[in-house]
Each structure stands twice: as structure tokens, then as C-alpha cells.
Amino acid sequence: MPVVRMLRRVAxxxxxxxxxxxxxxxxxxxxxxxxxxxxxxxxxFHSTSFLEADQQRVLITGxxxxxxxxxxxxxxxxxxxxNVILSDIRKPPEHVFLSGPFIxxxxxxxxxxxxxxxxxxxxxxxxxxxxxxxxxxxxVSLARAVNITGLHNxxxxxxxxxxxxxxxxxxxxxxxxxPRNPTPDLCIQRPRTIYGVSKVHAELMGEYYxxxxxxxxxxxxxxxxxxxxxxxxxxxxxxxxxxxxEAVKNGRFECNLKPDTRLPxxxxxxxxxxxxxxxxxxxxxxxxxxxxxxxxxFTPAExxxxxxxxxxxxxxxxxxxxxxxxxxxxxxxxxxDSNARKDWGWKHDIDLPELxxxxxxxxxxxxxxxxxx
Ligand SMILES: NC(=O)c1ccc[n+]([C@@H]2O[C@H](COP(=O)([O-])OP(=O)(O)OC[C@H]3O[C@@H](n4cnc5c(N)ncnc54)[C@H](O)[C@@H]3O)[C@@H](O)[C@H]2O)c1
Ligand SMILES: C[C@@H](O)[C@H](N)C(=O)O
Numbered sequence: 132m133p134v135v136r137m138l139r140r141v142a143x144x145x146x147x148x149x150x151x152x153x154x155x156x157x158x159x160x161x162x163x164x165x166x167x168x169x170x171x172x173x174x175x176f177h178s179t180s181f182l183e184a185d186q187q188r189v190l191i192t193g194x195x196x197x198x199x200x201x202x203x204x205x206x207x208x209x210x211x212x213x214n215v216i217l218s219d220i221r222k223p224p225e226h227v228f229l230s231g232p233f234i235x236x237x238x239x240x241x242x243x244x245x246x247x248x249x250x251x252x253x254x255x256x257x258x259x260x261x262x263x264x265x266x267x268x269x270x271v272s273l274a275r276a277v278n279i280t281g282l283h284n285x286x287x288x289x290x291x292x293x294x295x296x297x298x299x300x301x302x303x304x305x306x307x308x309x310p311r312n313p314t315p316d317l318c319i320q321r322p323r324t325i326y327g328v329s330k331v332h333a334e335l336m337g338e339y340y341x342x343x344x345x346x347x348x349x350x351x352x353x354x355x356x357x358x359x360x361x362x363x364x365x366x367x368x369x370x371x372x373x374x375x376x377e378a379v380k381n382g383r384f385e386c387n388l389k390p391d392t393r394l395p396x397x398x399x400x401x402x403x404x405x406x407x408x409x410x411x412x413x414x415x416x417x418x419x420x421x422x423x424x425x426x427x428x429f430t431p432a433e434x435x436x437x438x439x440x441x442x443x444x445x446x447x448x449x450x451x452x453x454x455x456x457x458x459x460x461x462x463x464x465x466x467x468d469s470n471a472r473k474d475w476g477w478k479h480d481i482d483l484p485e486l487x488x489x490x491x492x493x494x495x496x497x498x499x500x501x502x503x504x
Contacts (some may be wrong), residue, residue, distance in 0.1 A: 383447070
């Protein structure tokens with residue numbers, strides 16, 4: 132086919148595709164390269180059998196942070212302990228090391244990543260490595276490397292070996308010019324943190340690889356995640372985890388955001404369940420490849436008020452961190468996750484009252500709860 136005619140046809144296909152809709156790659160496969168680094172794609176990719184489909188072999192990058200160990204626990208229940216490999220560049224604590232396979236993996240080392248995927252016959256990859264919003268601002272060049280170069284490595288390995296790839300995005304992928312209350316899936320995204328910029332980049336690159344190479348890329352924009360048995364890694368929403376530790380330990384908490392700063396939040400169990408659900412959703416149910424998910428929205432004052440119901444002597448003071456406050460003021464206040472609910476049946480379980488009782492109970496505050504009742 133003459134080149135001009137071929138290009139015209141390609142352009143037509145691209146224009147036909149809805150901006151958000153992505154039920155099938157836009158380009159017919161004969162126009163596509165096999166993979167971005169021109170390494171032949173894993174021969175099994177197109178023939179992954181249904182027998183294998185239920186027996187996934189999973190790799191989690193950046194797995195020793197706030198979310199990775201919980202995700203490994205959930206996936207090991209689903210796929211078996213030995214089929215889920217946690218990886219990170221840090222040394223795992225003993226209980227994590229003993230709980231299932233752990234491997235060193237620096238996502239900046241492309242060859243090492245490829246070796247792990249090949250040697251372990253990985254089929255699904257959950258890419259959790261990142262520098263979060265506040266630590267990212269404190270170390271922009273490292274955040275740029277980990278969040279952007281690392282993502283490129285992961286995308287290439289996933290495309291080459293026919294993996295299903297999950298990359299989390301965040302409320303931080305929006306900025307001050309986005310509609311903030313509520314924030315829909317598709318709107319202006321001009322974040323002003325390196326974290327946010329890298330996450331918009333991840334969303335766009337993942338979707339590009341989906342269209343261009345047929346990569347099965349799936350992405351959820353998480354709200355601030357609240358967990359009881361793991362510490363946050365240096366984000367803007369960290370206060371909503373720390374407040375529970377401090378309420379139980381000291382009966383008081385110094386909050387680094389203003390009392391009326393409203394942000395979307397979610398309990399970790401809901402977040403991890405959503406992650407597994409979107410990964411297991413039939414491809415034809417996904418009208419998009421990047422979805423908002425949400426559970427609740429609250430301010431520090433509202434959260435403190437709810438804690439106070441259980442810990443009557445609890446005191447909160449405010450000492451605002453200007454960096455975190457500026458970030459929070461540019462982020463969504465409420466998140467519109469109606470597409471996730473419509474397309475693949477997303478539904479959160481935990482609202483603010485259950486969140487607070489769950490967190491306080493975990494931190495051994497049964498005494499205080501009993502006193503308050
Ligand atoms: N926790 C939240 O509230 C939240 C909200 C939205 C999105 N997310 C996203 O979910 C993912 C997991 O978040 P988290 O809270 O567990 O993050 P975290 O900061 O707690 O953990 C990130 C992990 O990445 C690892 N890491 C850093 N550099 C690495 C490298 N070069 N190679 C391999 N690993 C490296 C770190 O050692 C760390 O264990 C991130 O992508 C984050 O952006 C988290
Ligand atoms: C919201 C999320 O991406 C992370 N907890 C942060 O605050 O940076």
C-alpha cells in the first residue's frame with residue numbers, strides 16, 4: 132500500500148477512537164511493532180491459555196511500602212503463596228521475608244527486571260515503586276528517575292513479555308485547574324508536583340502502549356490510603372494515618388494540614404480489593420484504562436471529630452506544613468468514580484465511621500472505645 136494511503140488510514144483509525152474509550156487497540160496489529168525495544172514479544176502472549184489464566188504468576192515492585200505487603204497477602208490468598216513475588220530495594224522485615232517469595236529488584240535496572248520476569252514466568256505485574264508527593268518535592272531528580280524512567284522500564288518489560296500491568300495513579304494527578312468538587316475521570320490535568328506530573332505521564336504512556344502495542348494496561352487513581360499495620364511513605368495524606376497512632380499512644384495529634392482541607396480517602400482493604408477487581412475485570416467491561424476510585428472525603432477537623440467520639444480526651448493542634456498544604460489545596464476534594472462503578476461494579480465497603488473504629492481497634496484502643504460507650 133502506498134505510504135500516503137497507509138498513513139491516511141492510520142490517521143482515520145486514530146480519529147475514530149473516542150478520547151477515553153479504549154475497547155481495542157486503535158491501530159491494526161499489522162501496523163504495529165512487536166515491542167518498544169524491538170525485542171520479539173513473548174511467544175506465549177497471544178496463546179496464554181485459559182488454564183494458565185487462573186494460575187497467574189505475579190510480581191509486585193516497590194512492595195515494601197505502605198500498600199505492597201497488603202497487596203501480596205490478598206493476591207497470595209487468590210493465587211497461592213509461591214505465585215506472588217514481592218520485590219523492593221530495601222531489606223524486608225523478618226515477618227515479610229518469611230511470608231512468601233521476596234526478591235531484590237531495582238526498577239531502574241532494566242535487565243534485572245527482565246531477568247526476574249523471564250526466570251519466574253511472570254504474567255501479572257503490579258508496579259508500586261514510586262516516590263510520593265511530599266518526598267518527591269524534596270528530591271525531584273530521584274522522583275523523576277524512579278517515577279518516570281522506572282515506569283518506562285516496567286512498560287517495556289510488560290509489553291515484551293505480554294504481561295497484564297497494573298500501575299496506580301492518584302488524586303495527585305490532578306492540579307489547581309482541574310475541577311475539584313467533584314473531579315471526573317476526564318478533565319484538565321495540570322498537576323504542580325513531580326509526583327503528579329509523573330503519574331499523568333504514567334497514565335498516558337500506559338494508554339499509549341495499550342493502543343500501540345496491545346499492552347493490557349490497567350490503572351486506578353487511588354485517593355489517600357489509610358492503613359493500620361503499615362506506615363505511609365511521605366505523602367500529603369499521611370496525616371490521616373498518623374492521627375490514629377497518635378490518638379491511641381498520646382491522646383493528641385499535631386496535624387500538618389489546615390482543619391478544613393478536604394481530600395478523598397479510602398481504607399486499604401477497599402483499595403486492594405479494587406485493584407484485584409479491576410485486574411480481573413473482563414477487558415470488554417473496561418471502557419477506559421484509567422479510572423478514579425473513591426470511598427469517602429473528609430477534612431482533618433471532621434476526622435478528629437469522629438476520633439473524639441471514641442477518645443474523648445483527644446486533642447488536635449495544627450502546625451501547617453506549607454509544602455503539603457499547597458499540594459493538598461491543588462488536589463480534588465471529592466472524586467467522581469461513577470465510571471468504575473458503572474463499568475466493572477466498583478463499590479467501597481468502608482465509610483468514615485467504620486474506618487475510625489477499625490483503625491482505633493487495631494491500635495489496641497478497645498479500652499478507650501469501651502470507656503466512651
Ligand atoms: N499510599 C497512598 O495513599 C497512595 C495513594 C495513591 C497512589 N498510590 C500509589 O501506590 C503505589 C504504592 O504506594 P505506597 O504508599 O506503598 O508507596 P511507598 O512510598 O510507601 O512505597 C514505595 C516503595 O517503592 C520502593 N522504591 C523506591 N525506589 C525504588 C526503586 N528504584 N526500585 C524499586 N523499588 C523502589 C521504596 O523502597 C518503597 O518501598 C505508588 O505508586 C503510589 O504512587 C499510593
Ligand atoms: C494521595 C497519594 O498519592 C499519596 N498518599 C500522597 O499523598 O502523595
